[in-house]
Amino acid sequence: MFGGLRTVILAIAMLMLGIPAYGEEFSKEQMKGLDEQVQDIKADVLGIAAQLTRLEEKLLYPSDTQVAVFLSLADGEEFRLDAVEIQLGGKPVADHLYSFKELEALQKGGRQRLYTGNITTGDHELQVTLSGKSGGSDFLRTEHFTVSKGVGPKIVEVTLAEKSLGFKDW
Amino acid sequence: MIRLLVLITTLLFASSALAAGSDPAPKEAACTTAPRELKDLYYGEALYYAFQGDWFDSIARLDTELWQYHGLDEPQRDSLFQHIDQAEFAVGDFELAYRMHQRAGRAITAVIEGNLEEPVRNTAIFRLARLYFRKDQPVQALHILERIDGAVPAELREDLAFLHAQTLMANGRFADAAPILRQLQGGEGYAGFAGYNLGIALIKDGQELEGRQYLDRNGLIESAVPATLAIRDKSNLVLGEKLLEEDGYDGAKQVLDRVRLDGPFSNRALLGSGWADAFQGRFERALVPWSILAEREITDSAVQEALLAVPYAYAKLGVYSKAAVLYGRALQAFGTEVDKLDASIASIREGRFLQALVGEELKQDGNWVVKLRQLPETPETYYLLDLMASHDFQESLKNYLDLEELRKKLATWEGDLDAFEELIRLRRAYYEPLLPEIDSQFRRLDSRMRLRLEQRDHIEKRLQAMLTAPRPDYLATAQERILKEQLAQIDQDQVEDGELEARIGRLQGVLEFNIHTDYDRRLTEAYQHLHDLNRLIDALQKQYAAFVRVRQAATQSYQGYDETIRRQRSRIGEARETVATLMARQGHILEVMAVNELSSRRDRLAEYQIKARFSLADSYDRAARAEGLKKVEQ
Numbered sequence: 001m002f003g004g005l006r007t008v009i010l011a012i013a014m015l016m017l018g019i020p021a022y023g024e025e026f027s028k029e030q031m032k033g034l035d036e037q038v039q040d041i042k043a044d045v046l047g048i049a050a051q052l053t054r055l056e057e058k059l060l061y062p063s064d065t066q067v068a069v070f071l072s073l074a075d076g077e078e079f080r081l082d083a084v085e086i087q088l089g090g091k092p093v094a095d096h097l098y099s100f101k102e103l104e105a106l107q108k109g110g111r112q113r114l115y116t117g118n119i120t121t122g123d124h125e126l127q128v129t130l131s132g133k134s135g136g137s138d139f140l141r142t143e144h145f146t147v148s149k150g151v152g153p154k155i156v157e158v159t160l161a162e163k164s165l166g167f168k169d170w
Numbered sequence: 171m172i173r174l175l176v177l178i179t180t181l182l183f184a185s186s187a188l189a190a191g192s193d194p195a196p197k198e199a200a201c202t203t204a205p206r207e208l209k210d211l212y213y214g215e216a217l218y219y220a221f222q223g224d225w226f227d228s229i230a231r232l233d234t235e236l237w238q239y240h241g242l243d244e245p246q247r248d249s250l251f252q253h254i255d256q257a258e259f260a261v262g263d264f265e266l267a268y269r270m271h272q273r274a275g276r277a278i279t280a281v282i283e284g285n286l287e288e289p290v291r292n293t294a295i296f297r298l299a300r301l302y303f304r305k306d307q308p309v310q311a312l313h314i315l316e317r318i319d320g321a322v323p324a325e326l327r328e329d330l331a332f333l334h335a336q337t338l339m340a341n342g343r344f345a346d347a348a349p350i351l352r353q354l355q356g357g358e359g360y361a362g363f364a365g366y367n368l369g370i371a372l373i374k375d376g377q378e379l380e381g382r383q384y385l386d387r388n389g390l391i392e393s394a395v396p397a398t399l400a401i402r403d404k405s406n407l408v409l410g411e412k413l414l415e416e417d418g419y420d421g422a423k424q425v426l427d428r429v430r431l432d433g434p435f436s437n438r439a440l441l442g443s444g445w446a447d448a449f450q451g452r453f454e455r456a457l458v459p460w461s462i463l464a465e466r467e468i469t470d471s472a473v474q475e476a477l478l479a480v481p482y483a484y485a486k487l488g489v490y491s492k493a494a495v496l497y498g499r500a501l502q503a504f505g506t507e508v509d510k511l512d513a514s515i516a517s518i519r520e521g522r523f524l525q526a527l528v529g530e531e532l533k534q535d536g537n538w539v540v541k542l543r544q545l546p547e548t549p550e551t552y553y554l555l556d557l558m559a560s561h562d563f564q565e566s567l568k569n570y571l572d573l574e575e576l577r578k579k580l581a582t583w584e585g586d587l588d589a590f591e592e593l594i595r596l597r598r599a600y601y602e603p604l605l606p607e608i609d610s611q612f613r614r615l616d617s618r619m620r621l622r623l624e625q626r627d628h629i630e631k632r633l634q635a636m637l638t639a640p641r642p643d644y645l646a647t648a649q650e651r652i653l654k655e656q657l658a659q660i661d662q663d664q665v666e667d668g669e670l671e672a673r674i675g676r677l678q679g680v681l682e683f684n685i686h687t688d689y690d691r692r693l694t695e696a697y698q699h700l701h702d703l704n705r706l707i708d709a710l711q712k713q714y715a716a717f718v719r720v721r722q723a724a725t726q727s728y729q730g731y732d733e734t735i736r737r738q739r740s741r742i743g744e745a746r747e748t749v750a751t752l753m754a755r756q757g758h759i760l761e762v763m764a765v766n767e768l769s770s771r772r773d774r775l776a777e778y779q780i781k782a783r784f785s786l787a788d789s790y791d792r793a794a795r796a797e798g799l800k801k802v803e804q
Contacts, residue, residue, distance in 0.1 A: 024762045028306065031562065034755055038569045039270045041748050042226075045576050048741050049230040050237060052583055055734055059590055062723055065726065070211045101222045108206025110218030111211050121716075151719070155211060170211060170247075 006120070024032070041123050065118035066153040069126070073106040074161035079134035081106070081160060086115055087127040093117060111157070128158050128165055141165065202260040209252035210235070216260070225268035226575065232261045255286070259294060269568065271301045288320035296322075296330050296745040303333060306561060308340035328359040335367060344375035362391055362401040385409040389428055403428075403435040410442050419446045436470035437463060446477060468503055469552035471771065477503060478778055481785065490793035497786035504779045511553065511772040518764050524757045525566065528574040557767040566759050573753045580746045587739050590731070597728040605724065612717070619710065626703055633696055642685045645692040654681055688746065 048082045056145055057066075069086055081103050085095035094115035098106075106112060145167040159166030208214045212235045220228035236257060239250045250257060262277030278294045286294075296320050302311035315334055322330055331350050338347035348371045354364035365388035372381030389406035393399055406428045413422035423446035429439035440459040447456035461485060483494035517523065557563050636644060637716035646654070661674050 024766070026759055026762070031566070031759070032306075034752070034759070035569060036272065037748075038573060038756070039272050041576065041745065041752060042268065042270050042572065043273055044741075044745050044748070045579065046226070046230055048583065048738065049226070049579070050234045051734075051738060051741075052586070053230065053234050055546065055590070055731070055738065056586075057619060059593065059727070059731065060724070064719055064723055067213075070215070072214070074633060105221035105659055108217070108221045109208065109214070110221045111208065111214030112218050113211075115250050139452045157211060159484075 011114075011132045061116055061118060061153075063153045064151060065117075065120065067117055067119045067124075067147065067149060068113055068153065068155045069115040070155065070157045071106070071112045071114050072157060072159050073103075073111075074159050074166065077107075077161050079139075080136075081130070081132045083131045084114065084160065085129045086158075087125075087129075088115070088117070088119065089124045090127075106160075119147070119149050119154070121151065123148050125149070126158075126167075130144045130160055130165065132162070134162050143167075184332060202263045203744050205253055210249040210316065213250055215251050215258055216257075216264075216618075220260070220264050220267075221580070223267075225264050226579075228270060229261060229264045232257060232264065236261060243408070255284070258284075259286075259290065262294070263297065266297050266301050269305075269572070271298070271305060271306060274298070274301070282317065287792050289323045292320065292322045292330075293326060296333065299337065300333055303337050303340065304561070305565070308337050311337045312341055328354060328357050332360050332364065332367075335364075335371070338789070339367065339371055341758075342372040342374075347371045349373065355615050359396070361393060362388060362398040362405075365391065366401050366405050382409060382412070386425070389425060399430065400434055403430055403433040403439070407435045407439050407442070410439065410446075414442055414446060414449075417449070419449050421563070422446045431462070437466060437470050441472040441475055441479070442477070444483075448479070448486075448575060451486075453486045457483045467552065468507060471774070474504070474507070474775065474778060478782060478785070485785070485789055485792070488796070490789045491797055494786055494789035494793055497782050497789055498696050501782040501786060504782060508772055508775050508779070511768050511775070513608050514553070515765055515768050515772070518768070521761075523761060523764055524570070527570060527760070553768055553771050554764055563760070563763055566756055566763070569697070569761060570753065570756045573749055573756060577746070577749050577753065580742050580749065584746075587735055589741070590735060594728045594731055601728065605721075612721070619714065623707065626700075626707060629703075630700060633693070636693060640689060640693075642689040642692075645689060645696060646685050648679060650685060652801065654678070657681070687744060692786060 025029050027105075042128075067088070070085060073081070082096065083097045085092055096112075096114055102112070104115070124147045126145045126147045127142060128145070129140065131138065131140045139162070141162075143159070143165045145156070147154060148169070155170040156170060157166075157168040159168070189533060202217065202220060204214070204217050212231065216228045216232040216235065218228075219225075219231065220659055235250055239245050239248055239257075242248055245251055245254075258277065258280070262274045262280075265271075265274030265277060268274075275298060278298050280289055282294050282298075283403070295314055299314040302308075311333075313488060315330075318330070335347040335350040335354070338344070338350070348368060351364045351368035351371060354360050355368065357364070357506045365384055368381075369381045369385035369388060372378075372384060375381075385405045386409060389402055389409060391398065391402050393402070406425050410422045410426035410429075413419075413425060426439045426443040426446065429435055431440075440463040444456040444458075444460040444463070447459075457480065460479045463473055464480050466473045466476075468474065468477075477500035481493040481500065484490075484496065485493040551710065557769045560569075577698050583742075630645060633643075657674055657678050661678075662670070664670055664674070
């Protein structure tokens with residue numbers, strides 16, 4: 001009954017090498033062809049995304065009234081960012097709770113566009129509230145800046161830091 | 171258990187082709203980093219998404235930025251100009267990470283052929299080659315690697331060398347891979363993996379003895395790193411099984427017994443160790459590893475075999491009654507497992523496997539097999555562990571998950587287009603009744619404004635001319651003009667009266683005197699008035715321009731979108747159909763792979779059941795005969 005021990009051992013070795021042939025099988029060429037089609041549809045959908053972004057911007061945020069608030073993290077900051085809330089002209093317009101991945105992306109130098117909206121020309125008060133944790137204790141920091149909106153899109157960047165927030169008018 | 175599954179996933183990655191060797195840990199992250207000083211916030215935003223592994227959004231944003239940049243008349247004045255080389259590279263880099271190697275290949279090839287620094291260029295080549303290798307296209311991967319030239323970043327050297335060796339092995343060039351792996355052995359990054367692959371390369375190259383020596387040496391390395399310990403176990407297992415095949419039982423046992431009892435390869439090692447004894451008739455000793463193995467997770471193929479091997483050993487030792495009992499127990503266990511496998515196969519065919527794969531709980535990360543196992547209503551994924559860690563399955567799964575993500579995005583966008591159309595309808599309904607009256611008022615104001623502007627221009631021209639040809643009369647006041655006319659009229663109407671004539675002459679002289687002597691002051695004052703007027707006109711023109719902009723914006727807020735939205739809707743519809751078709755095909759492949767694997771395991775168990783039944787009957791017979799003989803002897 002167990003005369004074919006060598007066969008059994010070979011079978012074990014075969015198990016390590018891959019999937020035994022059984023039933024319907026797919027050739028490498030079929031898999032590659034499908035993979036290429038998946039890549040093609042990814043490219044198509046990316047094209048649609050780019051068109052939609054342009055359409056959305058034109059429709060919802062015309063350049064005359066557009067304002068965008070970007071956030072970055074100051075170099076060397078080690079505090080844990082929990083949340084940010086921004087108010088424009090005294091009204092809360094955006095807030096965000098940060099995941100570890102998002103915090104890491106900011107630490108690596110990425111910029112987060114937290115808010116895109118519309119405002120009239122003139123000066124507007126921007127209030128930024130940051131909450132985080134440093135050295136085991138929670139802290140909250142609120143600072144005010146002025147956004148001067150003229151003709152054309154307005155882009156501002158707020159640099160988050162434990163001690164004080166930075167503001168740059170782009 | 172979770173650690174075990176992670177290790178198996180890591181070690182079995184790309185194991186469908188043993189020739190390609192083992193990789194310590196597949197890394198998907200892109201290599202693009204943020205510039206020291208960022209000049210373009212939108213580029214920074216693309217990086218923000220890329221740093222989170224959100225490749226679709228990072229590519230979409232960067233594509234938009236690059237499209238805008240290349241559409242500019244003077245791109246050198248755009249903020250992206252400072253980062254354009256990095257951005258062109260980054261988009262290809264992100265596409266590689268998004269496994270779009272065809273498009274990324276073109277982008278990165280363009281970058282490679284561009285005027286880049288050697289380390290950046292070589293990094294790009296490495297990433298492109300690695301993707302081709304992972305896509306199971308080793309010929310292209312090797313072709314790309316051959317373009318490496320010059321300086322390579324220090325942190326990439328080991329990775330590049332290891333990839334080169336793997337690619338050479340996958341192309342059957344084992345002799346060329348060996349020297350590279352020899353050099354890598356001392357490094358920390360590939361401790362154990364270089365030695366294992368070197369052993370395999372040498373064996374495949376026909377240098378059997380030397381290859382085995384490397385595997386043997388690799389099976390003794392000291393380390394506290396789980397992945398290194400696991401590859402050490404794998405070296406021992408591969409070598410031990412080779413020795414078993416060649417009847418080198420003592421050597422095989424010695425090597426197999428080095429495998430840790432709690433490692434991912436311990437089950438196969440225990441099974442082999444038992445067979446090494448059994449082949450030499452040492453069944454009592456074989457029972458030691460087999461008995462340990464028989465108590466383990468039954469879905470493992472080695473454990474299932476041990477359930478037969480243990481009673482087989484007892485039978486060989488003449489303990490037939492014990493053998494019969496254990497065969498009965500194995501039969502029962504196999505029956506339960508066959509039922510579970512049948513249920514799993516049915517579950518897969520009902521689509522539950524694919525449902526589980528795209529569930530929100532399961533995201534693409536290193537622990538996806540573990541997470542899948544923890545999901546409720548998931549087929550017996552222990553049976554699918556090897557399959558799920560295989561390259562083909564992983565690539566198919568990633569494609570399926572990417573397609574699912576595209577499907578969700580397209581569905582959301584279709585909803586967005588509905589919202590846009592509603593917004594446009596509301597804007598049109600608001601503006602259209604208002605605009606005719608506004609336009610009419612504007613036209614009236616516009617014509618008045620034009621008239622005033624013409625007047626201003628006329629005054630300015632006159633004042634300019636007066637600088638070179640003074641005309642005091644132009645600056646006479648209204649009162650002076652009236653007086654002048656009145657005096658002229660009196661002079662004309664007068665009767666001969668010498669005294670009156672002289673008086674009129676004096677008055678006209680006074681008037682002219684005042685006009686001429688006050689000319690400079692009046693000219694200065696006129697210029698001040700013109701200056702004040704210009705300020706008012708500037709303000710008026712600003713207001714005018716603001717009105718024109720707002721008026722245009724009002725129309726543009728609802729006009730001219732119909733065609734764009736219709737086209738987008740059509741593109742989205744077509745893309746949704748394509749995604750659905752591709753998901754069905756990709757899903758079918760995944761299901762077939764899973765069903766094939768489970769069916770294969772089920773068939774193996776069915777064979778075991780037959781063997782167990784025969785052996786059970788045989789053991790009972792022998793036990794009964796032995797019992798009979800005992801009675802006769804008594």
